[in-house]
Amino acid sequence: METQQILSNASLTKTEKIRQLLALGLTRRQVADLTGGNYGFVQNVFARYWPEQVRSRRADASADIFRFIPFNRKFGVEIEAHNISREALAEALRQAGITVAVEGYNHTTRRHWKLVTDGSLSGNNTFELVSPILEGQAGIDELQIVCRVLKQKNAYINRTCGLHIHFDAVNLELAQVKNLIVNYARFESIIDSFMPNSRRGNTNYFCKSVQGLADQVDQARTMNGLISLQRTRYQKINLQSYVRHQTIEFRQHSGTIEFEKIANWVLFLHNLVEFSRTKRVEASAATMQSLREFQQPEIVTYINNRISDLAA
Structure with missing residues (x-):
């Protein structure tokens, strides 16, 4: 496939598009510019599929070497914000393909995203959006969808909010x-x-x-x-x-x-x-x-x- 065919192919994930563009011989900077401008994630994909070419760097003034590894870690995020009801945000996330539930305050790890209350937040319609366990580039891609929905629905941040x-x-x-x-x-x-x-x-x-x-x-x-x-x-x-x-x-x-x-x-x-x-x-x-x-x-x-x- 040529560059435009790859970019316009709705059946490909972002990660697969990046992999195929790199395989065509495009530089990482070129691929980043074509896929949203985030060089870091292009580097992650490059490191996953071409690990032998991943750059090494010195970690200190001695001969010790710090080697970058692909981002394959399990992680979770908690996003505090306000200005949209939890029910309305949940519906928008579901329409974007995100599995989410509106719940009361709890510390239980779910297999889905959850929208809970947080008494430390100020503002109208405050909420905390908590992810399930995410992993590696797939988790980053899912996070990007969530952030896009939050912006589309005009979620706001103030000084009481944290990440x-x-x-x-x-x-x-x-x-x-x-x-x-x-x-x-x-x-x-x-x-x-x-x-x-x-x-x-x-x-x-x-x-x-x-x-x-x-x-x-x-x-x-x-x-x-x-x-x-x-x-x-x-x-x-x-x-x-x-x-x-x-x-x-x-x-x-x-x-x-x-x-x-x-x-x-x-x-x-x-x-x-x-x-x-x-x-x-x-x-x-x-x-x-x-x-x-x-x-x-x-x-x-x-x-x-x-x-x-x-x-x-």
């Missing part, structure tokens, strides 16, 4: 989770710089800094011991979700229904988790330059653009 990301932590070892907390804490000032002021430092009750927790992690000898060091789940990393869901929850991001923001944040966190499997950055080395060494160029570009936008 929470859960990552499956079943296969993470204790030392790796410790590294993750320490690395997040040491890069926290940089992460803060591409978040609104309301989500930085200790300014938000629902996503406090993890720097104090990072100072204590090496006291723990078991996962339960590590979790017990965290006195509240309202921190930028919530370990207490491991008890109920065997996930680690990332709570810092501000509320958004914009697919680009959510997707780039998910990929940023994915890279941070993978980096933390084998690395713990020294406090003095936690710079933007060292962060670049385990993030794809398009993620770094996105971060720099966010920093500039928020500083304006």
